[in-house]
Amino acid sequence: MFFVLMGLIGGLALFLYGMQITSEGLKNTFGNKLKQILSSLSRNKLIALLTGIIITFTIQSSTAASTLLVSLVNTGIMSLSQTLGILLGTSMGTTLTAQIIAFKVSDYALLIIVLGFGLKLLGRKRKQRFIGNILLGIGFIFLGMKVMSESVSPLKDHTLFKETLTNLEHIPLLALLASALLTSVIQSSTATMGLTISLAMQGLISLNLAIPIILGSHLGSCSTVLFAGIGASRSAKRVTLANLLFKLVGVIVFFLLTPYIILLIQKSSANLPRQIANAHALIIVGNALIFLPFTEKFAKFLEKIIPQTEEVEVLQKPKFLDSGALGTPEIAFYLASKEILRISNAVEEMVLGVMKVFTDNDERLLDEISAQDMVVDNLSREITKYLTRISFETLSEEHSKEVFRLLYIVDDLEHIGDLIDKNLIPLVEKKIDHSLVFSEKGVEEIKNMHQEVYNNLRNAIGAFALQDQRMAQKVIDHKEYIDSLEITLRKTHINRLNVGIELSQKTSGVHLDLINILKRINDHSFSIARAVVGEI
Incomplete structure (x- = not known):
């Protein structure tokens, strides 16, 4: 027996x-x-x-x-x-x-x-x-x-x-x-x-x-x-x-x-x-x-x-990540992508909000932006943990690449959030605390640079959401223009310093740092677009 x-x-x-x-x-x-x-x-x-x-x-x-x-x-x-x-x-x-x-x-x-x-x-x-x-x-x-x-054959005689x-x-x-x-x-x-x-x-x-x-x-x-x-x-x-x-x-x-x-x-x-x-x-x-x-x-x-009760969405917690889908990588990637889009929405709002603080000196928005960065950090950690829980032993080469692609995008979005919270916000606070007033031309240049960077970020996120490689390629191609724009704006600012414009002299450090950080934000948008077209 x-x-x-x-x-x-x-x-x-x-x-x-x-x-x-x-x-x-x-x-x-x-x-x-x-x-x-x-x-x-x-x-x-x-x-x-x-x-x-x-x-x-x-x-x-x-x-x-x-x-x-x-x-x-x-x-x-x-x-x-x-x-x-x-x-x-x-x-x-x-x-x-x-x-x-x-x-x-x-x-x-x-x-x-x-x-x-x-x-x-x-x-x-x-x-x-x-x-x-x-x-x-x-x-x-x-x-x-x-x-x-x-x-069980012997059981015939049992x-x-x-x-x-x-x-x-x-x-x-x-x-x-x-x-x-x-x-x-x-x-x-x-x-x-x-x-x-x-x-x-x-x-x-x-x-x-x-x-x-x-x-x-x-x-x-x-x-x-x-x-x-x-x-x-x-x-x-x-x-x-x-x-x-x-x-x-x-x-x-x-x-x-x-x-x-x-x-x-x-x-x-x-x-x-x-x-x-x-x-x-x-x-x-x-x-x-x-x-x-x-x-x-x-x-x-x-x-x-089972009647429906009103469920309030808590942004700090993952909405789409579900361990029940981990056994099916394609579905797990789909859910992770939906969660990444939640992060991207928060990052977009941060990029938009920080310029509003800069132009309007609205300090009330600073706490909201910092809170959004905490959300981005928390969700980034949860998505990273979720993706790394997918067993690499059973993944195909294509699926393994998809894991790394999504991790790269999460990392880029988190870095954008950190650049805003840890670099841009202190500069804006410095502007407010020291009552710094930028020249009209300086404000116009920063707003122009910000708009270009914001639009490119939105296009990068849109390319990821739609898996649109043409849109992603436009983001990649636009990097050269934004890099050259940053150099041009540096030169025009230095020209204002040379001719002795007082407002430009007082705000020079903040001005140059601002356009540099905006350029670095665009570098991450560029990286997201590269991930969409499969260059990462």
Whole structure:
């Protein structure tokens, strides 16, 4: 019995490892499509359903896909009505895997592993190596199935085990609950299906017992999503409740229909593993189709159960960063970019505000600008920590570059904030404290320089927000003009000193430092633009 147990655990470990590798390969190959999908979500129910299927196929886990949806709703990226159709589709994405493992191709597992490893090792192009990773993962899935199937073979002659399965067949509710518990522990309904099909390949379970196991695995996949909803926003809590209710109602309906499902599925194939895979598909697809026409009404029902309270946005805290998305780099980058745009808005306001203080001597704005710099510093630290939490071991070269690109942009924005708070503000305070009055020409030059720098910063941020390389290139090209403008303004100021203009003489130090700091701010705008065009 010990070796049977070790074989089951070892086979399950290989199966789960294969799913992980396959998931990494699929995310690296198709992950860039996820961001496009999210940015073009439609209210069309069928498109939403298809989106859920695609996300689960890419991530290779309906639980992870559902948890990701909770994260996206929690950060405000998606609305509840958009999410419900996608949520129904996430479960359907697992049916393809179940159909594949029902084929008795485990004898070719080692061949698939060799092909995958060879492609991963020798592939010249990144996409070839990613496909190698997918094949390697599929090979391990089939190898895990083979190990599990062969390890349970001795149980055919084990009287106690056979009696236990017979008793479970007569108490289907107990089988359902046991399956739900197992799925909650291993956090994979697909793995539960793999184990069930392995038992079926050895003739150890019947279709009558397999159906409550399928229903239990469907229900058990809710546990991780429920945990993801703890401490989340009310909108995210509605998604976790929707996920639970969708599956709970579906399980109850199909549990009551079990005798009819058995009659229908037995006609679909004479092969028991295939019957189980077909039953799984029927239950999952049927569950989705029951609720799909009523997603809008269901959303209103959830809003009544969990009413919305007024939530005040706290700028100091991250709004979009969610650890639930870290397993999907493309989505994590998308959320980090949204958070970076919050920083950029604060930086823009700082750059605009400091000139208002300079021209109007409005000291009340100084505290606001310093407070905004603290916000920029805090959010910068949080974004940096978030990005560095993404595992570099599983990142593709392209994803690794994206991490560094975003970190560079965060660093540049933080430096702009520091230049304003630690360099520009002291100069403005000096102007106010010493009642310095600039010449009309001097004020005009500083305002002109500031406007050029501010416009270039806005264009750099806009280029990042829109991923517009043409706009970014304009920022890069404009650097030379601003550099030359700074030199020109220095010369004109020195000319005023030479002709003995008293106001220019009294403000000379502040004047020259101001235009120098404005130039340094533009250097960081230039750096942001370079990151957008991929030069960093």
